[in-house]
Amino acid sequence: xxxxxxxxxxxxxxxxxxxxxxxxxxxxxxxxxxxxxxxxxxxxxxxxxxxxxxxxxxxxxxxxxxxxxxxxxxxxxxxxxxxxxxxxxxxxxxxxxxxxxxxxxxxxxxxxxxxxxxxxxxxxxxxxxxxxxxxxxxxxxxxxxxxxxxxxxxxxxxxxxxxxxxxxxxxxxxxxxxxxxxxxxxxxxxxxxxxxxxxxxxxxxxxxxxxxxxxxxxxxxxxxxxxxxxxxxxxxxxxxxxxxxxxxxxxxxxxxxxxxxxxxxxxxxxxxxxxxxxxxxxx
Ligand SMILES: Nc1nc(=O)c2c([nH]1)NC[C@@H]1CN(c3ccc(C(=O)N[C@@H](CCC(=O)O)C(=O)O)cc3)CN21
Ligand SMILES: O=c1ccn([C@H]2C[C@H](O)[C@@H](COP(=O)(O)O)O2)c(=O)[nH]1
Numbered sequence: 389x390x391x392x393x394x395x396x397x398x399x400x401x402x403x404x405x406x407x408x409x410x411x412x413x414x415x416x417x418x419x420x421x422x423x424x425x426x427x428x429x430x431x432x433x434x435x436x437x438x439x440x441x442x443x444x445x446x447x448x449x450x451x452x453x454x455x456x457x458x459x460x461x462x463x464x465x466x467x468x469x470x471x472x473x474x475x476x477x478x479x480x481x482x483x484x485x486x487x488x489x490x491x492x493x494x495x496x497x498x499x500x501x502x503x504x505x506x507x508x509x510x511x512x513x514x515x516x517x518x519x520x521x522x523x524x525x526x527x528x529x530x531x532x533x534x535x536x537x538x539x540x541x542x543x544x545x546x547x548x549x550x551x552x553x554x555x556x557x558x559x560x561x562x563x564x565x566x567x568x569x570x571x572x573x574x575x576x577x578x579x580x581x582x583x584x585x586x587x588x589x590x591x592x593x594x595x596x597x598x599x600x601x602x603x604x605x606x607x608x609x610x611x612x613x614x615x616x617x618x619x620x621x622x623x624x625x626x627x628x629x630x631x632x633x634x635x636x637x638x639x640x641x642x643x644x645x646x647x648x649x650x651x652x653x654x655x656x657x658x659x660x661x662x663x664x665x666x667x668x669x670x671x
Contacts, residue, residue, distance in 0.1 A: 473492065593640060
């Protein structure tokens with residue numbers, strides 16, 4: 389929690405105003421942030437200085453793991469986070485590759501589960517990683533990347549958290565996640581939950597102990613219409629101790645994640661937080 393608040397404060401103290409063409413808004417911006425989460429001691433990095441909708445963050449990530457390409461499928465799982473990008477962005481609405489309402493195109497999980505090869509076949513990056521880790525193999529390339537510049541025009545948004553690398557040291561599993569762009573008040577709050585949960589889940593289904601998760605961010609920003617709420621409300625509050633994430637121990641395989649798992653299989657213990665803050669969202 390301290391590292392999140394320190395990043396927010398750093399943006400306010402040292403950030404530079406940058407005009408963002410895609411959204412037409414200015415962003416107070418810093419470059420480079422490194423966050424670390426202690427998954428081995430179950431220190432769930434949930435924001436406590438406002439109410440966090442952590443279930444939607446896990447639902448969104450479960451959708452990526454399943455390779456979803458449609459905002460309706462995300463809604464069914466419990467995340468409304470893709471509605472605006474799939475249905476309200478003028479550039480995507482005018483894109484001839486958009487298949488209709490709620491289509492997101494070839495973004496995120498589609499690349500993770502079905503990367504297109506030149507011969508027309510598809511490559512499942514995540515299944516390869518699960519298979520290797522389950523056998524105790526780390527080939528120093530246990531990488532899932534959503535970043536496919538050759539297909540950017542086939543999707544509604546370039547991935548923000550774009551690459552996840554797993555590493556094994558003995559029977560302890562580590563994760564390093566890379567993010568090119570972070571909306572610190574809204575998106576980062578979700579992304580922290582996702583990095584933590586991804587390592588915890590992968591350790592559970594591959595039979596490894598979870599270690600640390602490293603979250604590396606390049607462009608970290610606060611949009612101009614979010615600044616006042618962050619500076620004058622959220623940063624004035626005292627944080628509470630971190631809660632713990634409880635995952636249903638019956639989740640044992642990759643197929644479990646792909647089929648029956650829902651948000652009911654995740655619980656947070658000991659979450660104390662200040663009241664919610666509604667930050668503006670930019671499409
Ligand atoms: N400008 C922007 N920021 C983002 O964080 C973001 C995008 N765009 N586009 C793609 C995804 C969608 N994500 C989102 C979208 C919405 C919320 C959001 O509205 N969160 C609210 C309420 C969530 C709820 O009620 O479930 C929050 O207070 O956290 C968060 C992340 C993250 N990403
Ligand atoms: O997981 C996510 C997804 C998106 N974001 C934020 C970061 C930016 O504010 C926008 C994306 O805009 P770009 O112009 O493509 O950078 O969404 C996030 O923080 N986390």
